[in-house]
Amino acid sequence: MDFRDSADEAAFRLRLREWLPAHNPGLPPSSTDDAYWAGMAGWHRALYDGGFFGMSWPTAIGGQGLPPVYEVLVDEELAAAGAPPRPSLGYLVQGLLEHGSDRIHRRFLPGIVNGRDRWCQGFSEPDAGSDLASLRTRADREGDDYVVTGHKVWTSYSDDAEWCLLLARTDHDVPIHRGISAFAVPMGQPGIRQRPLRMINGVTKEFGEVHFDGARVPASNMVGGPGEGWALAMTVVSHEREPGELGYVARYGKVVNDLTARVRSHPDGVTAEQVRELGWALVEVEMLRLHVRRRLSDRLDGVTHGPQGSVDKLLMTWTEQTVGHASLAVAGIDHGHGDHTPLRTYLYSRAQSVMGGTSQIQRNLVARRILGLPGS
């Protein structure tokens, strides 16, 4: 067991550390501002061009082909430098890698990885949230195309996306899990309308809803076979639960570093309760950083996502919400026109126990699939 960097890892870390000062875009510190989302595409391409994106993905699709622990090295250095976290695309990449054909890989993955093509994920619907398999958006075959009709919601990045990884029902005569197929749908067409949704912290660039009304997608854009969309969806959401895939450790690290600096610069102006909340945030962020190292090391044994992803998602959620509370406690709310970043950081943290599968669903999965408790 060795938590220390190998010689190669240390050299990589140094290279990133030297690269960052000139390339850090200085975006707002966390997911609190539209400017952050507007700057993400440029940040993605800068990381990619520097060789600091997709560290553990295959070189054939533009990744760096390195061991998974390099992902956490990137996160740690981004946090230390106060740079934005890396774009969270790993779950899309893993879904296409695992379920798409070679042709789909070649066609789509390089553009996702290098940041040239923006993607959104069309899974949830107004009546299919936790119960995703009940989704009603339909794709009906017409010649060489499928015609898509339906309504997707809580769709991240729908306003910027050129492509949508869509789940739609293609067979209405089989059990619901087996009638779903996945498609890569081009967003820029008359049959698609998207509308941004404003989150509770005011951000409008992250969330959206998408209406499909006779949108067309070539049958050759199906990812996997007909009826295999559910398997792809499970791969995607499993990866969406892993902090090592998402890079959020960098985001939390940046917030607690800022809060720590604030307390250090005004040591007499803080109460015991404020300091205690900061202390717990420091402890949980460090725990999560170490947990990610452990998980990424486990992958060297070929251990991949599974129900353990639900454990990671809950730890990540507890950490983000502890950081949110510390932000509120230490930085406080400006009730005038001042800096609302701490308030927005806190408000955004409430989404973590819902996105990628609610905490209630994660607990069900841990109880049934890890602890082996009986179904109700």
Added chain:
Amino acid sequence: MDVRLSPEQQALRDSAVRLVDQLGPHAVGDLDDPGRAAALDAAVAAAGWRELRAAADGDAPLASGVEVGIVAEELGRGLADASFLGPTLAAELRRLAGAPAASAPETVALTPDLSSMVHVAAGAPPVGVAVDVRGASTALVLVGRDDGHHLAQVGLDGPPARVDLTRPSAPLAPSADVAPVAGAARPLTDGDLVRWTALGLSLACADLVGAMEGAVRLATAYATDRRQYGVPIGSFQAVQHLLADAFVATEGARSATLYAAWAVDELPDGDALAAAAVAKAYCARAARDVCETAIQVHGGIGNTWECLAHVYLRRCLLSGDVLGGAAASLARVLSHHGIGGGHGLP
């Protein structure tokens, strides 16, 4: 960076699992079986685990903090009523002081709240509690002089106290003699004590992780067997979510503890202590929550002496206090980040 256990470390864990499963207590009544406890004690002694921190070649310990943590975790999981914490911390003190191995089983004495090592002023009576005293006839304390902290021994007698039913304590008698440890090559430095504290905290954390795992297993098994309304209570989401949270907290505690155990021998003193403090804050809080969940899931049974759930809780309350609990550990973490006292924290 590769934080997996080595094959040798996995083998150590496997042998600890086997030994504890075979000879550890499986019911509260087993704690009163002196034959079983003696067999477990003899097996732990034969395995040499209490000497993992003894000096091997030169001053280096026989094994790292990681091996100590592996053994501590399995002993905690199996509620082993054989000493390990006390003798291991005593052996570490002897190693750091360049003293020969103890001639008879010994442990360490901590302040009454267990938050630090006992320092005895010259001529003053010793005040403190010897921990994990099963089989021990003496406890180590420190005597401060101008050139550093000198090791001394205090004899133990009188009936043990049992907050933790598996690891008795013994208050030091004010009249007890404080005798210098023979053959010590040097006094301990402040840096030595920082590293010793890091080892003690990481050992306590590993014990807590093991106890949490044991408590979750115990409660999960009960929730699977126990039926109400005609179905196992473990089929109710309310019960499932309690147990899921307990399992998840245990996994977070494990990740923080692995790093603390590695840091004991690999990082500078201050960083090793900070890693241990992060783990201790997380583990001490999580362990109490997890054991409370185990009691809650057992319902009325969980509030009776016969249920093992409170044995886990009691063990966690002791390990939680050893060398500082959640509040003291939080203060250490903050101090490492340049935020000093003066906020009502210790």
